[in-house]
Amino acid sequence: MPTSLPKVMKILKYLYLWSLLLSSIVSGRTENWPCFRGSGHQGICQETGLPLHWNATSNVLWKTEIPGESWSSPIVWGDRVFLTTATDGGASCRILSLEARSGKVIWNQEVLKQKTGHKQGRNTYATPTPGTDGQRVYAVFGDGSFVAVDFQGATTWVNRDLPFYGEHGLATSPILWRDQLIMARDGSNESDPKSLGWQQPWDKGFVVALDTKTGQVRWKTGRGQSRIGHVSPNIFTNAAGEAEIISSAGDVVQGFAAKTGKLLWSSKNTGEGVVPSVVLGRNLAFVASGWGGRESIKAFKLGGRGDLIESNLAWEQKKGMPKVPSYLFVKSWLFVIGDNGVVMCLQAETGETVWQERLGGSFSASPVAAEGRIYLTADSGDTTVIEAGPEFRVLASNPISERVQASLALSGGRLYLRSAQNLYCIGNE
Secondary structure (H helix, E strand, O other): OOOOHHHHHHHHHHHHHHHHHHHHHHHHHOOOEOOOOOOOOOOEOOOOOOOOOOOOOOOEEEEEEOOOEOOOOOEEEOOEEEEEEEEHHHOEEEEEEEEOOOOOEEEEEEEEEOOOOOOOOOOOOOOOOOEEOOOEEEEEOOOOOEEEEEOOOOEEEEEOOOOOOOOOOOOOOOEEEOOEEEEEEOOOOOOOOOOEOOOEOEOOOEEEEEEOOOOOEEEEEEOOOEEOEOOOOEEEEOOOOOEEEEEEEEEEEEEEEOOOOOEEEEEEEOOEOEOOOOEEEOOEEEEEOOEOOOOOEEEEEOOOOEEEEOOOEEEEEOOOOOOOOOOEEEOOEEEEEOOOOEEEEEEOOOOOEEEEEEOOOOOOOOOEEEOOEEEEEOOOOOEEEEEOOOOOOEEEEEOOOOOOOOOOEEEOOEEEEEOOOEEEEEOOO
């Protein structure tokens, strides 16, 4: 006897509700990686089931060749992976969207043409990591141009009103806060004297927030006297429940009101060319100083106001400051990997050395952490996995043998590793 229409509709309704339940379970376990260093800007993933062992052929779920040259890191939202690149010698600025399951390129869109300029050899014309809020993808390229595209690759807005020049090129990545795209701009003088803003302080550095819907400037706040830097900011919620943008550059560490851009406090941090991004923990901001000053790892107390000079400096560690890789704050420890392959564990509240070991090789990528593990990717493409704790313990050594400077992205139980030529998706087969 044929099934009645009401009965069919009832079955379809139950199937639909069951699919929603399964979808919510899956989404609850999967963490998006929407910008440089993940959703919390700290390089930490809360997922479980991430791979521990792999090589160029084992546990590689897919590998996709990426054209052009770029050291931006991949980002992940749901079933999409996004990354930027620059082809035609850096002139063609492109955003790519890939299928997370298969690595298939869904679209590869040229969004801008830029005039290539001066940069360091380790830099590219598409180094800033893009960001996404699930509606649009926001990217920045070497000449300072901003662009937003939707998930179909169509351009929604472009802002080229904030051109950039820096002695090292542009390497800072933006962050997202509510409906604002926030970025530090710490360049140097394009004409003579070239040393201005680089070796000599100037007043042209600033932090800017763009409206994510329109690309228009919401606020733009000058730093005062500062020097060149490449530091991605972080977000701190103060005792009053207000969000502060914590941003570091050459000679300064500063806090800005996220809503208005008002400069709330400023501390002295002598040196230029600083790269490691701001990491937060235990009401402290962990930063690096710059070069040509007092090279060190520093922790500044948060919550102050005004010109603090160094009154909020909690501690300083004069050994092992990295040029490029950012730090990791896990539980009560601060983990640091130097460009020279020396990895350290420090007490986060005091800066005291817990242990120090040499891995060897050179490092540019920032470390990431998940499941009590730290993933450290060398320029050679080899990733060493260590225990995130007070004893040094190597858990795995995973070779890819391709040049890598981009940082890992973690999402959906997988690692996304960008080499000079390819994007790898690594997971438990």
